[in-house]
Amino acid sequence: EPEVTQTPSHQVTQMGQEVILRCVPISNHLYFYWYRQILGQKVEFLVSFYNNEISEKSEIFDDQFSVERPDGSNFTLKIRSTKLEDSAMYFCASSPEPGQGYEQYFGPGTRLTVT
Amino acid sequence: SQQGEEDPQALSIQEGENATMNCSYKTSINNLQWYRQNSGRGLVHLILIRSNEREKHSGRLRVTLDTSKKSSSLLITASRAADTASYFCATAFNTGGFKTIFGAGTRLFVKA
Numbered sequence: 514e515p516e517v518t519q520t521p522s523h524q525v526t527q528m529g530q531e532v533i534l535r536c537v538p539i540s541n542h543l544y545f546y547w548y549r550q551i552l553g554q555k556v557e558f559l560v561s562f563y564n565n566e567i568s569e570k571s572e573i574f575d576d577q578f579s580v581e582r583p584d585g586s587n588f589t590l591k592i593r594s595t596k597l598e599d600s601a602m603y604f605c606a607s608s609p610e611p612g613q614g615y616e617q618y619f620g621p622g623t624r625l626t627v628t
Numbered sequence: 629s630q631q632g633e634e635d636p637q638a639l640s641i642q643e644g645e646n647a648t649m650n651c652s653y654k655t656s657i658n659n660l661q662w663y664r665q666n667s668g669r670g671l672v673h674l675i676l677i678r679s680n681e682r683e684k685h686s687g688r689l690r691v692t693l694d695t696s697k698k699s700s701s702l703l704i705t706a707s708r709a710a711d712t713a714s715y716f717c718a719t720a721f722n723t724g725g726f727k728t729i730f731g732a733g734t735r736l737f738v739k740a
Contacts, residue, residue, distance in 0.1 A: 556716060561726050618673065619670050
């Protein structure tokens with residue numbers, strides 16, 4: 514069964530460094546998303562991406578974040594200058610179609626630790 | 629806030645009992661989804677119910693949606709120890725783009 518994959522599974526970085534989190538969505542999906550979950554807290558929407566552009570973003574997704582689909586398979590989240598509070602699990606998801614009634618498939622997550 | 633809110637926050641039951649979790653939300657939605665998350669793991673999609681649907685079943689799971697009350701419930705029948713996890717409702721709505729908002733979740737503990 515096709516699945517969303519994410520790499521790395523765990524990333525440790527120093528405050529102020531740039532990180533790139535990678536995701537490979539399911540191949541025939543059209544919508545892509547990033548979420549984060551700070552330890553013990555709820556899952557928070559960051560951004561959705563469709564047709565090679567950002568479709569929707571939350572107030573969390575400020576100028577230090579960017580997303581890209583550099584080729585036909587990868588979907589990346591870049592954090593330019595990491596802060597301690599960026600430590601969280603980051604989940605990528607994809608869905609096959611926009612519109613009413615779409616199911617999102619989540620990857621296993623990348624645990625980002627900023628020291 | 630447009631977030632879904634679940635109750636109870638935590639639920640502890642014996643194996644074999646039914647577990648009911650509720651979710652309320654504040655704005656019109658396209659659909660509502662329920663997810664399960666085992667501790668420290670990713671999210672597993674359980675059921676999606678569209679705004680024009682009232683009830684949906686999948687195995688031991690039953691989801692209802694009442695758009696007039698802006699609420700949904702997830703019923704797990706004949707619970708098993710393996711059902712121990714956190715359960716989240718997520719509401720999806722179209723704001724020109726697509727956004728999904730998760731609630732804080734219900735932590736379910738099923739005692740063997």
